[in-house]
Amino acid sequence: MKALAARRHHRLAPLVLLLLALLVTGGLYAALAPSPATAASTPTADDVATGEKLFQASCATCHGLNAQGTQDAPSLIGVGAASVDFQVSTGRMPMQANGPQVIAKPPQFAEEETRQLAAYVASLGPGPAIPTDEMVDPSKGDPANGMALFRTNCAMCHNAVGAGGALSKGKYAPDLRETSPVAIYEAMQTGPQSMPVFNDATLTPEEKRDIIAYVDEQRAGSPGGAQLGALGPVSEGLWVWVLGMGLLIGCAVWIGAKSS
Amino acid sequence: MSTHNHPTDVTVTGATDGVPAVFTDPGIPHHRDRQSDLHPAAEKRAERQVTLLFGLSVLGTIGFLVAYFTVPPGETVASMRLSNLLLGLGLFLAMFAIGIAAVHWAKSLMNAHEKAEDRHELRSSDTTRTAAVEMLREGTEDSSIGRRGVLKGAMVSALALAPLSVAVPLIGEVGEDWDVSKFKSTMWRKGTRLAIDPSGRPIRAADVTIGSVVHVIPENLSEAEHPLDEKAKAVVLLVRLDPRDLKEAEDRKGWSYEGIVAYSKICTHVGCPVSLYEQQTHHLLCPCHQSTFDVADGAKVVFGPANRPLPQLPIEVDDEGYLVAQSDFTEPIGPSYWERLR
Numbered sequence: 321m322k323a324l325a326a327r328r329h330h331r332l333a334p335l336v337l338l339l340l341a342l343l344v345t346g347g348l349y350a351a352l353a354p355s356p357a358t359a360a361s362t363p364t365a366d367d368v369a370t371g372e373k374l375f376q377a378s379c380a381t382c383h384g385l386n387a388q389g390t391q392d393a394p395s396l397i398g399v400g401a402a403s404v405d406f407q408v409s410t411g412r413m414p415m416q417a418n419g420p421q422v423i424a425k426p427p428q429f430a431e432e433e434t435r436q437l438a439a440y441v442a443s444l445g446p447g448p449a450i451p452t453d454e455m456v457d458p459s460k461g462d463p464a465n466g467m468a469l470f471r472t473n474c475a476m477c478h479n480a481v482g483a484g485g486a487l488s489k490g491k492y493a494p495d496l497r498e499t500s501p502v503a504i505y506e507a508m509q510t511g512p513q514s515m516p517v518f519n520d521a522t523l524t525p526e527e528k529r530d531i532i533a534y535v536d537e538q539r540a541g542s543p544g545g546a547q548l549g550a551l552g553p554v555s556e557g558l559w560v561w562v563l564g565m566g567l568l569i570g571c572a573v574w575i576g577a578k579s580s
Numbered sequence: 581m582s583t584h585n586h587p588t589d590v591t592v593t594g595a596t597d598g599v600p601a602v603f604t605d606p607g608i609p610h611h612r613d614r615q616s617d618l619h620p621a622a623e624k625r626a627e628r629q630v631t632l633l634f635g636l637s638v639l640g641t642i643g644f645l646v647a648y649f650t651v652p653p654g655e656t657v658a659s660m661r662l663s664n665l666l667l668g669l670g671l672f673l674a675m676f677a678i679g680i681a682a683v684h685w686a687k688s689l690m691n692a693h694e695k696a697e698d699r700h701e702l703r704s705s706d707t708t709r710t711a712a713v714e715m716l717r718e719g720t721e722d723s724s725i726g727r728r729g730v731l732k733g734a735m736v737s738a739l740a741l742a743p744l745s746v747a748v749p750l751i752g753e754v755g756e757d758w759d760v761s762k763f764k765s766t767m768w769r770k771g772t773r774l775a776i777d778p779s780g781r782p783i784r785a786a787d788v789t790i791g792s793v794v795h796v797i798p799e800n801l802s803e804a805e806h807p808l809d810e811k812a813k814a815v816v817l818l819v820r821l822d823p824r825d826l827k828e829a830e831d832r833k834g835w836s837y838e839g840i841v842a843y844s845k846i847c848t849h850v851g852c853p854v855s856l857y858e859q860q861t862h863h864l865l866c867p868c869h870q871s872t873f874d875v876a877d878g879a880k881v882v883f884g885p886a887n888r889p890l891p892q893l894p895i896e897v898d899d900e901g902y903l904v905a906q907s908d909f910t911e912p913i914g915p916s917y918w919e920r921l922r
Contacts, residue, residue: 472777472795476855476867487858488865488872488883511791514858516819521787522776522794543653543660579614579687 363439371440374433378414387444399510400447401438406506408434410499420490421513448509448519455525456501461533469527470534473518481538483550487514497539501532608694616688626688633681640673760919764912766814768893773799774818774842774903777811782902783818788840793857794818796842798905813913815845816893817855818903819875821862827877835894840903842893843879846914847871849886864890887916 327333363371376385382393389395396404407413411425429437438450454460471480474496479485482496491514496504508528511517523531541547548555588605615622647666653659725732773782777795780802788794796816804810823839835841847854847866854873856865862876871884879890891913894906912920 468778473793476853487856488861488863488870491858511859514860516793516857516859517789517791519787519789519792521784522792527779540657541661543657543664545661545664575683575687578612579616579692 363435363442367436367439368443370433371436371438371443374429374437375440378429379437382415387441396441396444398445398447399441401442401450402448402506403510403512404438404441405434405450406503406510406512408437410503412512421492424494448506451502451505451509451525455529456505456532457529458501458533458536461526461529461531461536463530463533463537465527466530466532466534469523469531473523474531477515479550480552481542481547481550482535483547496535499535501536504532504535505529608696611692611694614688614692617692623689626684630681630685630689633677633684637674637677637681640670640675640677644670644674646670760917763813763914763917763920765908766913767798767801767804767810768814768905768908770905770907771898772905773898774816774895774905775799775801777815784901785837785840785897785903786901788818788820788903790820790822790839791859792818792820793859795845795855813846815853816842817845817857817864818842819857819862821876825862825876829878832878832892832894834896835892835906837895837897837903840895841875842895842903842905843873843875843890844893844909844913846890847886848881848888848890848915849884851915854890 375383375387379387379396382390383396384390384393387396389397404413407422408429409427409431411427412422414428415422416425427434441447442449470482474482477485477487477493478496479493484493484495486492493515499507505528507515508518508523508531509520518528542550548559590603590605592599592601592603616626617623644667647663647670651659651663651666653663720726774794774796775782775798777797780797780799782799783794783796794817796818797811798814801807801811801814818840819842820838820840826836826839826841828836843864845853845855847868849866849869849871852866852868854864854866854871856867857863857875858865862874863882864873864875864879865871866873866884866886869885871886872882873879873886873890874882879892881887881889891909891911893909895903896906898904
């Protein structure tokens with residue numbers, strides 16, 4: 321204590337004190353603060369009120385003051401929290417520009433704000449809710465069954481391994497290997513843009529999780545090596561013709577040339 | 581131009597202005613010594629290169645074996661990739677290095693003197709030719725084929741019929757069976773429930789929300805004798821549109837239910853499964869040749885090589901609320917064939 325007392329007038333003492341105080345405050349906050357809200361938690365009235373303000377500031381120009389829709393944008397009454405979470409958390413909404421398709425970009429709202437927006441829109445009319453972590457956990461799904469379902473329902477647009485593909489007039493099905501499991505679930509549930517709806521009767525929640533498990537397995541890539549865009553014979557054929565035939569022609573020329 | 585005449589010179593007959601009368605054979609090009617012929621050091625270097633290449637091949641083989649025993653493919657994609665990469669590299673080095681070493685050896689170390697070897701004459705000598713003709717003539721005379729007519733007829737028939745033992749089974753099995761009438765119908769009957777592919781759960785009309793797409797098989801598909809053959813014909817795409825968006829022909833008013841329509845999934849162009857449905861435009865795309873059908877308007881062709889709308893499956897709802905077929909398709913599904921409308 322003597323040593324401590326002797327140094328209390330040291331010029332660094334205030335700094336040490338400040339650091340200590342910060343540490344204590346931070347530690348107390350970590351110990352006492354409520355755990356971060358999960359997707360399944362029920363939104364409070366506060367969330368809805370904040371969400372409404374956010375909505376009026378950022379979304380009402382197109383979707384109408386009461387989300388009833390305008391000429392430019394659809395009504396959001398009854399689309400559910402899942403739809404809002406998908407569109408906002410993938411950055412598709414707010415929309416950047418008119419075009420054939422609304423494209424994904426870095427999200428414009430924080431997670432908390434997205435949750436509040438979703439809570440507000442969900443309060444307008446019943447619709448699909450945001451799935452819980454358990455519902456989208458790839459490790460709990462059956463990838464084999466997921467593959468059968470994916471082949472029947474998804475592969476025609478999103479490619480056999482989920483690499484995405486072209487639709488008509490500049491529209492396209494996005495790459496699923498970069499899409500989060502929650503977003504995949506919500507997209508099936510709500511059918512954003514060109515994508516049709518796969519509700520819980522068409523694909524049960526367990527089947528949706530199987531599909532997510534299958535897509536998750538594709539993220540690791542192909543055991544055969546470089547996927548070349550997973551386009552199949554087109555890119556692989558080009559590679560073989562250019563590189564393989566090039567090597568063969570090179571060898572033939574070298575064998576035929578005289579040694580110097 | 582050289583003055584002496586060579587047997588391989590080309591003489592031009594009827595030469596006109598500007599064309600020389602004789603093209604002389606330039607012969608074998610002038611011999612040029614290689615570095616390895618002139619300098620012993622270069623020869624040594626080439627020898628070292630060849631040795632090194634063979635050494636590389638040895639290393640490749642050793643690498644392959646080491647990888648084979650120490651890097652098993654395992655269970656994960658990453659370990660399979662590593663195993664494939666190492667085995668492939670080892671094999672490539674082992675084989676390719678032997679090849680280029682051998683060629684390099686021949687090109688730089690073996691002698692480089694140009695040689696010409698004339699072809700032997702193709703025509704046989706006159707004696708051989710006369711002898712051969714004589715042998716044939718003797719054989720014909722000996723068999724007396726000119727006099728024994730019956731024998732000749734029997735031989736020709738036997739030779740003509742023999743290929744049938746190969747041809748009949750080969751051609752007969754090309755199409756398994758030649759009954760084209762089965763292309764005209766599918767296994768949809770009045771009252772057959774529509775079920776979800778692949779789980780086989782029947783579909784309640786109330787469960788199909790607007791904007792939904794369901795890939796459909798007949799509920800009793802698994803009871804069919806050849807389920808895959810039947811599935812190939814019977815697959816259906818079920819879509820629910822907002823009834824306000826739906827344009828229906830007068831005679832097909834009763835074929836849909838509250839905006840739920842069902843169309844054959846087999847393209848009328850060459851039979852690919854048409855299944856890229858764009859929810860907002862109600863367009864259905866075929867992935868093979870981009871034929872586009874407008875589901876809101878009788879699946880009429882709006883783009884691409886298909887020539888006919890997709891056949892529609894008339895549906896209704898049974899007492900328990902499940903979707904059922906009213907009948908089979910009213911026209912043959914899939915691409916055209918000769919007997920299609922006969």
